[in-house]
Amino acid sequence: MFSLRKLAYQAFGLIQFGVLLLIYAEPRPVHALTVKIPPRDARQTGRERININSDWRFWRSESNPDGIIYDHRPDLVGLDDAAVLKPWILPSGNDFINNPADRHQRPNGSSLGDDISFTQDSFDDGDWEAIKLPHDWAAQGPFYTEEDPIVGGGMGRLPVHGVGWYRRKLTVSSSDKNKSIYLEIDGAMSYAMIWLNGHLVGGWPYGYNSFRLNLTPYLEPGDDNQLAIRLDNPTDSARWYPGGGIYRSVWLTKVESTHVAQWGTYIVTRDVSDESATIDLVVEIENSGQRSQEIEVVTKLHVFDSTTGRAGTKVAQFPSHTAVVSARGKNAVDASVIIKSPQVWGPPPTQKPNLYVATTTLYADGKPIDTYETQFGIRTLDFNPNKGLVVNGESVRIQGVNEHHDLGALGAAFNVRAAERKLETLRELGVNAIRMSHNPPASELLELTDRLGFLVIDEIFDSWELNKTASDFHLIFPDWHEPDLRAFVRRDRNHASIIAWSFGNEVSEQHTDKAGAALALSLHKIVQQEDPTRPTTASMNFAKPDMPFGRSMDILSINYQGSGMWDTPNYSNLAGIRTQPLYPDFHEAFPDKMILSSETASTLSTRGTFFFPVDATNTGAPINETSGGNSTLAQVSAYELYTAGFGSPPDKVWTQQDKNPYVAGEFVWTGFDYIGEPTPYYSARSSYSGIIDLAGFKKERYYLYQSRWLPDVKMAHIIPHWNWPARVGEVTPVHVFSAADEAELFVNGKSQGRIQKEEYQYRFRWDEVIYKPGELRVVTYKDGQKWTEDRVRTTGKPVELRLTADRKTINGDGDDLSFITVQVVDKRGDVVPTADNSITFSVDGPGAIVATDNGNPADMVAFPSLERRAFSGLALAIFRGIEGSSGDVTVRAKANGLPVARIKLQVR
Numbered sequence: 001m002f003s004l005r006k007l008a009y010q011a012f013g014l015i016q017f018g019v020l021l022l023i024y025a026e027p028r029p030v031h032a033l034t035v036k037i038p039p040r041d042a043r044q045t046g047r048e049r050i051n052i053n054s055d056w057r058f059w060r061s062e063s064n065p066d067g068i069i070y071d072h073r074p075d076l077v078g079l080d081d082a083a084v085l086k087p088w089i090l091p092s093g094n095d096f097i098n099n100p101a102d103r104h105q106r107p108n109g110s111s112l113g114d115d116i117s118f119t120q121d122s123f124d125d126g127d128w129e130a131i132k133l134p135h136d137w138a139a140q141g142p143f144y145t146e147e148d149p150i151v152g153g154g155m156g157r158l159p160v161h162g163v164g165w166y167r168r169k170l171t172v173s174s175s176d177k178n179k180s181i182y183l184e185i186d187g188a189m190s191y192a193m194i195w196l197n198g199h200l201v202g203g204w205p206y207g208y209n210s211f212r213l214n215l216t217p218y219l220e221p222g223d224d225n226q227l228a229i230r231l232d233n234p235t236d237s238a239r240w241y242p243g244g245g246i247y248r249s250v251w252l253t254k255v256e257s258t259h260v261a262q263w264g265t266y267i268v269t270r271d272v273s274d275e276s277a278t279i280d281l282v283v284e285i286e287n288s289g290q291r292s293q294e295i296e297v298v299t300k301l302h303v304f305d306s307t308t309g310r311a312g313t314k315v316a317q318f319p320s321h322t323a324v325v326s327a328r329g330k331n332a333v334d335a336s337v338i339i340k341s342p343q344v345w346g347p348p349p350t351q352k353p354n355l356y357v358a359t360t361t362l363y364a365d366g367k368p369i370d371t372y373e374t375q376f377g378i379r380t381l382d383f384n385p386n387k388g389l390v391v392n393g394e395s396v397r398i399q400g401v402n403e404h405h406d407l408g409a410l411g412a413a414f415n416v417r418a419a420e421r422k423l424e425t426l427r428e429l430g431v432n433a434i435r436m437s438h439n440p441p442a443s444e445l446l447e448l449t450d451r452l453g454f455l456v457i458d459e460i461f462d463s464w465e466l467n468k469t470a471s472d473f474h475l476i477f478p479d480w481h482e483p484d485l486r487a488f489v490r491r492d493r494n495h496a497s498i499i500a501w502s503f504g505n506e507v508s509e510q511h512t513d514k515a516g517a518a519l520a521l522s523l524h525k526i527v528q529q530e531d532p533t534r535p536t537t538a539s540m541n542f543a544k545p546d547m548p549f550g551r552s553m554d555i556l557s558i559n560y561q562g563s564g565m566w567d568t569p570n571y572s573n574l575a576g577i578r579t580q581p582l583y584p585d586f587h588e589a590f591p592d593k594m595i596l597s598s599e600t601a602s603t604l605s606t607r608g609t610f611f612f613p614v615d616a617t618n619t620g621a622p623i624n625e626t627s628g629g630n631s632t633l634a635q636v637s638a639y640e641l642y643t644a645g646f647g648s649p650p651d652k653v654w655t656q657q658d659k660n661p662y663v664a665g666e667f668v669w670t671g672f673d674y675i676g677e678p679t680p681y682y683s684a685r686s687s688y689s690g691i692i693d694l695a696g697f698k699k700e701r702y703y704l705y706q707s708r709w710l711p712d713v714k715m716a717h718i719i720p721h722w723n724w725p726a727r728v729g730e731v732t733p734v735h736v737f738s739a740a741d742e743a744e745l746f747v748n749g750k751s752q753g754r755i756q757k758e759e760y761q762y763r764f765r766w767d768e769v770i771y772k773p774g775e776l777r778v779v780t781y782k783d784g785q786k787w788t789e790d791r792v793r794t795t796g797k798p799v800e801l802r803l804t805a806d807r808k809t810i811n812g813d814g815d816d817l818s819f820i821t822v823q824v825v826d827k828r829g830d831v832v833p834t835a836d837n838s839i840t841f842s843v844d845g846p847g848a849i850v851a852t853d854n855g856n857p858a859d860m861v862a863f864p865s866l867e868r869r870a871f872s873g874l875a876l877a878i879f880r881g882i883e884g885s886s887g888d889v890t891v892r893a894k895a896n897g898l899p900v901a902r903i904k905l906q907v908r
Contacts, residue, residue: 045361045368045369045370045371046255046256046259046362046368046369046370046371047253047254047255047256047259047370047371047372048253048254048255049251049252049253049254050251050252050253050254051249051250051251052133052168052170052250052251052252053132053133053134053249053250054132054133054883055130055132055168055169056130056131056132056133056135056166056167056168056246057125057128057129057130057131057166057167057168058128058129058130058131058135058137058164058165058166058167058245059118059125059128059129059164059165060137060162060163060164060165060244061162061163061164062159062161062162063162063163064076064079064082064163065163066116066117066118066163066230067079067081067082067083068082068083068085068112068116068193068230069082069083069084069085069232070084070085070086070089070191070193070203070205070232071084071086071475071476072084073234073471073475074236074470074471075234075235075236075470075471083112085112085193085200085203086479087104087106087107088106088107088112088200088202089193089202089203089204089205090104090479091103091104091105091106091202092202092203092204092211092213093204093479093480093482093483093484093487094483095262095483096482096483096484096486096487096490097482097483097486098482098486098529102482112200113195113198113199113200114198116195118165118167118228118230119195119198119226119228120198120226121197121198121224121226123167125167128165128167132814132883133246133248133249133250133413134187134245134246134247134248134249134413134414134415135245135246135247135413136243136244136245136247136410136411136412136413137159137160137164137244137245138156138158138159138160138241138243138244138245138411138412139158139243139409139410139411139412139413139851139863140411140862140863140864141158141159141862141863141864142159142860142862143157143158143685143860143862144157144158144159145157145860150235151235152682153676153677153678153681153682153683153684153685154238154239154240154469154676154677154678154682155235155236155237155238155239155240155241155242155676156240156241156675156676156685156686157685157860158241158411158675158685159244160189160233160235160241160242160243160244161233161234161235161244162232162233162244163230163231163232163233164230164231164232164233164244164245165228165229165230165231166228166229166231166245166246167226167227167228167229168227169223169224169225169226169227170196170215170219170223170225170226170227170252171222171223171225172219172220172221172222172223172225173221174221176219176254177221178256178257179216179254179255179256179257180214180216180254180255180256180257180259180288181214181215181216181219181252181253181254181255182212182213182214182215182216182252182253182254182255182262183201183212183213183215183227183250183251183252184210184211184212184250184251184252184253185204185210185211185212185213185229185246185248185250185251186210186248186249186250186251186414186442186443187207187208187209187210187246187247187248187414187442188204188207188229188231188245188246188247188248189207189208189231189233189242189243189244189245189247189412190205190206190207190231190232190233190234190237190242191203191205191207191230191231191232191233192204192205192207192211192229192230192231193229193230193231194213194227194228194229194230195226195227195228195229195230196215196218196219196225196226196227196228197218197219197220197225197226198226199217199218201213201214201215201218205476205480206473206476206480206484207233207242208405208439208440208460209440209460209484209487209488209491210248210440210443210487210491211487212253212262214288215252216288229246231244231245231246234470234471235471236469236470236471236472237469237471237472238462238469238472238676239462239468239469239472239676239677240404240674240675240676240677241404241406241411241412241674241675241676241677242412243405243406243411243412243413244412245412245413247411247412247413247414248414248442249414249444255370256364256369256370257287257288257289258285258286258287258288258289258293258295258325258362258364258369258370259285259286259362259369259370259372260283260284260285260286260360260362260370260372261284261285261286261330262286262490263487263490263491264283264284264285264286264372265281265282265283265284265358265360265372265374265494266281266282266493266494266531267279267280267281267282267358267374267376267494268280268533269342269376269377269378269379272342272344272378272379272380272392274341275340275341276338276339276340276341276342277338277339277342277344277378278336278337278338279301279316279318279336279337279338279339279358279378280334280335280336281299281318281334281335281336281337281358281360282332282333282334283297283299283332283333283334283335283360283372284330284331284332285297285323285325285330285331285332285333285362286325286329286330287325287326287327287328287329287330288328289327289328290327290328291327292324292325292326292327292329293324293325293364294322294323294324294364295322295323295324295325295362295363295364295369296320296321296322296362296363296364297320297321297322297323297333297335297360297361297362297363298317298318298320298360298361298363299317299318299335299358299359299360299361300314300316300317300318300358300359301314301315301316301317301318301337301339301356301357301358301359302314302315302356302357302358302359303315303343303354303355303356303357304354304355304356304357304375306355306451310357311357311359311373315339315340315356316337316338316339317337318335318336318337318358319335319336319337320335321333321334321335339378342378343356343378344377344378344379344380344392345377345378345379345450345453345496346379346391346392346394346396346453347391347396347432347433347453347454347455348427348432348452348453350394350396351391351392351394351453352453353377353450353451353452353453353496353497354377354378355375355376355377355450355451355496356375356376356377356378357373357374357375357376358373358374358376359371359372359373360372360373360374374494375447375450375494375495375496376494376495376496377450377496377497378496379391379392379496380392380393381499381534383500383535383554383555383594383664384594385587385590385591385592385593385594385595385662386662387662388594388596388662388663388664388665389455389499389594389596389664389665391455396432396455397664397665398432398433398455398596398664398665398666398667399430399431399432399433399665399666399709400431400432400433400434400435400455400457400665400666400667400668401426401431401433401434401435401667401668401670401671401672401691402434402435402437402598402599402667402668402669402670402671403422403434403435403436403437403670403671403672403674404437404670404672404674404675404676405436405439405441405442406674406675406676407419407422408672408673408674408675408694408695408696408851408853409694409695409851409852409853409863409876409878410850410851410863410878411675411863414442414444414445415815415817416444416448416815417810417815417816417817418817418878419442419444419445419448420448421696421806421817421819422671422672422696423448423449423452423454425692425696425698426454426671426692427452427454428706429671429691429692429702429705429706429709429710430705430706430708430709430710431454431671431709432453432454432455433454433455433456433457433665433667434449434454434455434456434457434667434671435456435457435459435502435598435667436456436457436458436459437459437505437599437670438459438460438461438462438505439459439460439461439462440458440459440460440488440491440492441458443491443492446458446492446495446497446498447495449495449497450495450496450497453497454497455497455499456495456497456498456499457498457499457500457501457502457537457557457598457667458488458492458495458498458500458501458502459501459502459503459505460484460485460488460501460502460503460504461473461481461484461485461503461504461505461507461523462504462505462506462507463477463507463508464477464481464504464507464508464509464519464523465477465478465509465519466507466508466509466512467508468508481523482526485503485523485526485527485530486526486529486530489501489527489530489531490530493530493531493534498534499534500534500535500536500537500554500555501527501531501534501535501536501537502536502537502538502539502557502598503520503523503524503526503527503536503537503538504520504523504538504539505538505539506539506540506541506542506559507520507538509549510540510541510542510543510547510549511542513547513548514548516549517547517548517549517551517552518552520538520549520552520553521551521552523536523538524536524552524553524554535553535554535555535594536553536554536555537553537554537555537556537557537598538552538553538557539557539558539559539598539599540556540557540558540559540561541558541559541560541561541599541646544561544582544585545582545585545586545588545589545590546589550586550589550590550593551590554593555593555594555595555596556586556590556593556594556595556596557596557597557598558582558583558586558595558596558597558598559597559598559599560597560599560600560602560646560647560648561579561581561582561586562581562582562583562586562595562597562600562653562656562657562660562663563581563597563600563648563652563653563655563656564579564580564581564582564648564652564656565577565578565579565646566578566579566645566646567579567580567581568617568619568620568652570615570617570619570620570621570622570627571620571621571622571645574622574645575645576645576646581656581659581660583595583656583657583659583660583662583663584660587660587662594664595662595663595664596663596664596665596666596667597653597657597663597665597666597667598667599667599668599669600648600653600666600667600668600669601643601647601648601649601650601653601666601668601669601689602643602644602646602647602648602669602679602689603620603640603641603642603643603647603648603649603650603689603701604623604636604642604643604644604647604679604680604688604689605636605637605638605639605640605642605688605699605700605701606635606636606638606688606693606699606855606856606857606872607638607693607697607698607699607700607855607871607872607874608638608700608721608833608871608872608873609630609633609635609636609637609638609872610637610638610639610719610720610721611628611629611630611635611637612727612730612732613731614637614639614641614733614767615627615628615639615641615642616767617641618641618649618651618652618761618762618763618765619648619649619651619652620641620642620643620647620648620649620651620652621641621642621643622642622643622644622645623636623642623643623644623680627642628641628642629642629680631681633858634681634683634684634857634858635858636680636688638699638700638701638719638720639700639719639720639733639735640699640700640701640704640719644679644680644689647669650668650701650704650705650708650762651760651761651762651763653666654708654760654762655760658760659760668691668705669689670687670689670690670691671690671691671692672690672691672692672693672694672696673686673687673688673689673690673692673693673694673855673857674686674687674690674694675687675694678857681857681858683858684857684858685857685858685859685860686857687857688857691705693855693856694853694855694857695853695854695855695874695875695876696819696855696876697821697855697874697876700717700719700737703715703717703737703738704717704737704762704763706737707737707738707739707762708739708762710739711739712739713739714787714788715737715738715739715788715790716736716737716738716740716743716778716780716787716788716789716790717736717737717738717790718734718735718736718776718778718790718791718792719734719735719736719737720732720734721792721833721834722771722773722774722775722776722792722793722794723794723795723832723833723834724771724773725773727771728771728772728773729770729771729772730770730771731767731768731769731770731771732769732770732771733765733766733767733768733769734752734765734766734769734776735763735764735765735766736763736764736778736780736790737763737764738764738778738780738787738788738790739782739787740780740781740782740787740788741756741757741781741782741783742754742755742756742757742780742781742782743755743764743778743779743780743781744778744779744781745764745766745769745776745777745778746775746776746777746778746779747769747770747772747774747775747776748772748774748775749775749777752766752769753766764778773794774793774794775791775792775793775794776791776792776793777789777790777791778790778791793828793830795826795828795830795831795832795833796826796827796828796832797826797832798824798825798826798832798835798837798895798897798898799825799826799827799898800825800898800899800901801822801823801824801825801837801839801893801894801895801898801899801901802822802823802824802825802829802901803820803821803822803823803891803893803901803902803903804820804821804823804903805818805819805820805821805879805891805903805905806818806819806820806821807819808903808904808905808906809905809906809907809908810879810880810881810905810906810907810908811881811907811908812846812881812882812883812884812885812886812907812908813881813883814880814881814882814883814884815880815883816880816881817850817878817879817880818878818879818880818905819876819877819878819879820876820877820878820879820891820903821874821875821876822839822870822874822875822876822877822893822901823873823874824837824870824873824874824895824898825873831873831874832873833872833873834872834873835870835872835873836869836870836871837869837870837895837896837898838867838868838869838870838895838896839867839868839869839870839875839893839894839895840866840867840893840894840895841866841867841868841877841891841892841893842866842891842892842894843879843889843890843891843892844889844890844892845887845888845889845890845905845907846881846882846885846886846887846889846907847879847880847881847882847885847889847905847907848879848880848882849866849877849878849879849891850864850878850879850880851863851864851877851878852864852865852866852867852868852875852876852877852878853868853875853876853878854868854869854870854871854874854875854876855871855872855874855876856869856871859871870895877891877893879891879905881907882907885907886907886908887906887907888904888905888906889904889905889906889907890902890903890904890905891903891905
């Protein structure tokens with residue numbers, strides 16, 4: 001039987017919990033993608049959460065400038081005598097270590113700041129750069145283009161490495177006396193160490209986790225408290241672009257000495273029906289004071305209003321509870337309430353992402369001393385080994401993508417609008433699920449997925465004890481895997497959008513048989529102690545059905561193996577273990593576990609580029625100079641048939657999924673291109689695997705996936721473009737992506753034949769079309785009726801630039817953005833698909849272009865450049881208003897030989 005009191009202590013890591021409580025859940029909704037994120041600064045009774053993203057000074061050194069290190073690493077040379085601060089940093093994770101005997105004791109002695117000039121109030125940082133957070137020091141470039149760069153293609157060829165220092169003043173007023181004051185950092189890359197007034201407060205090495213430090217012992221009255229933060233980024237710390245700097249928000253939280261603890265509420269919903277739902281609540285209370293206190297806990301439930309971003313109508317109130325919290329101690333209380341006619345949370349288009357908010361108030365001696373809000377959703381989840389994912393009683397096919405954390409030309413610095421734009425583009429594609437590869441995301445991103453109704457697999461750890469790169473997480477895994485894993489789950493477990501926890505991606509421990517499986521099981525148990533209501537998983541690209549690794553998790557996440565790897569003739573000459581499609585083998589070996597593909601495809605392409613000849617199969621081909629690739633241009637054919645060596649085109653992936661309908665769905669590698677990991681051309685800056693390019697422009701593959709995922713959308717999309725002056729009279733295959741079941745192609749009005757899709761066919765192909773300038777037109781049919789049509793014309797030369805903005809009115813908060821697309825068009829208004837004009841941007845009014853791009857992975861012009869060459873006829877400019885400003889703005893784009901183009905925006 002479910003015990004809320006037991007769960008209360010399991011949830012906060014206060015007792016050991018070794019029993020697997022499998023899948024207990026909650027549930028359902030969204031169409032409009034306009035959501036409201038609450039104001040950054042929040043004042044509530046007894047609690048003040050202040051955003052301190054402004055007024056920072058920043059300086060970076062490519063070498064060690066201060067003689068201190070967290071610990072010795074392979075990349076740190078000549079620092080044998082450096083001061084090692086690890087013993088002082090380790091205690092920062094103590095709240096997330098279950099066994100008191102394993103917690104760390106802070107050493108006595110030096111404050112470890114007296115001899116570091118950067119930590120001192122007397123240090124003059126006037127010539128340091130003035131910046132606002134979130135900040136990615138590497139995104140401004142320049143790119144390293146030399147043959148043997150200090151940061152290579154894997155990490156994006158950007159200057160992520162080095163030591164960065166951030167400094168800022170904090171103010172403590174008389175009203176803050178006797179309060180507990182905490183610094184909360186949402187993400188800092190990496191090996192963060194924090195000083196206040198010259199005293200080392202603590203830190204957190206893992207760059208993706210959020211963490212909190214208690215500043216109270218080191219604060220002094222007044223506005224002259226000197227905060228200093230040191231970051232240290234290794235050159236070989238990741239397989240992708242990690243970014244550099246304090247790349248997420250930073251907060252100052254002021255509370256009474258007795259308050260709701262960090263991430264101190266946990267809400268579970270159960271017994272959900274149309275008539276009612278039971279809501280179970282655990283509240284952990286922390287007392288940092290010198291005497292015990294008797295606290296009354298009162299929690300009210302409200303509908304969450306996504307329009308305002310605030311609590312709406314009250315629907316219930318939990319029974320109040322009283323708890324005695326000892327001095328310097330913690331205590332947890334629990335309560336339950338039944339609400340009538342619950343509005344469930346679920347993914348669109350068939351469900352709605354309804355949310356609630358619980359407002360918890362603590363009372364001491366009858367007076368309110370703290371208020372804490374928790375958003376959550378009511379839903380039921382079933383992970384069925386034969387039916388797949390069932391949400392609120394409805395089978396929901398996972399149509400997912402993998403997403404890295406960078407935001408293209410903005411780098412890793414998180415921005416709500418940029419993330420929302422990504423989700424808008426993915427929703428239009430038909431995506432309903434996102435795997436956060438391979439690290440905890442920004443909290444604001446999960447707020448967006450909650451409100452927009454995306455399903456999420458929340459993931460942590462790309463490596464465990466065995467490394468993938470020389471300076472990755474394996475260096476700190478022994479000390480930090482438990483605090484990192486517990487902090488990760490506690491921060492995120494109230495998010496309705498999260499359906500499962502992934503504690504590893506393609507880890508090398510897959511190869512170590514029982515030892516690796518045992519380590520996986522230990523991580524699984526930690527997750528289940530923190531949240532027994534969701535299943536665990538870890539992605540497998542090597543572990544096979546007869547190996548023990550898959551027994552260590554609740555659901556099976558298979559990378560690429562389901563569709564087969566190196567198993568068709570085109571791949572026979574490549575190195576790699578030939579693997580037949582393994583869905584049936586996994587299903588037979590694990591009949592009680594749901595199977596999903598956590599990575600599929602890894603199809604590669606550059607938008608709008610096509611090379612010949614075209615592979616005659618739909619099972620794909622690896623890229624080389626005669627097979628879809630051009631290493632001179634660092635481009636890959638957009639026929640969407642060419643893949644990484646281990647990958648498959650969408651057609652092959654879908655064939656195996658349709659033959660094995662028990663598979664819950666897929667997460668494509670990837671939704672958007674991302675910085676780093678530039679397969680197949682290591683000389684490039686960014687990946688080729690996205691369905692959408694780095695600038696946010698749709699590749700041809702977008703329409704192939706849309707035809708599968710949104711089969712009711714009347715769409716047809718022809719490839720290639722029809723500007724081939726050197727191919728007159730040559731065979732130029734034409735493919736059409738559409739959900740229709742029949743299609744007829746015409747070249748200059750002459751039919752090329754009417755084709756009907758056969759079983760396991762997902763595109764229309766006319767492989768013998770002879771190129772003639774003019775017009776391609778396709779007419780599609782579904783169930784014998786005309787469905788829709790598309791046409792592509794040979795264009796004329798460029799005659800103008802056409803500007804469009806995703807939003808013409810933005811907020812003047814210094815964060816909001818407008819994404820401006822430039823199209824190079826001919827006299828008929830058609831985009832010239834081969835145009836590569838150099839475009840220069842300028843702005844009149846209160847704002848600036850902060851970055852430009854074109855989606856070309858081989859473009860090594862720095863992102864902040866105001867000059868950008870069009871790629872396949874398109875370019876992008878990202879505009880941001882000046883903080884505190886308002887007014888009209890004109891953005892101009894000019895190119896040699898073309899008239900200046902303008903677009904009007906407004907900052908309000």
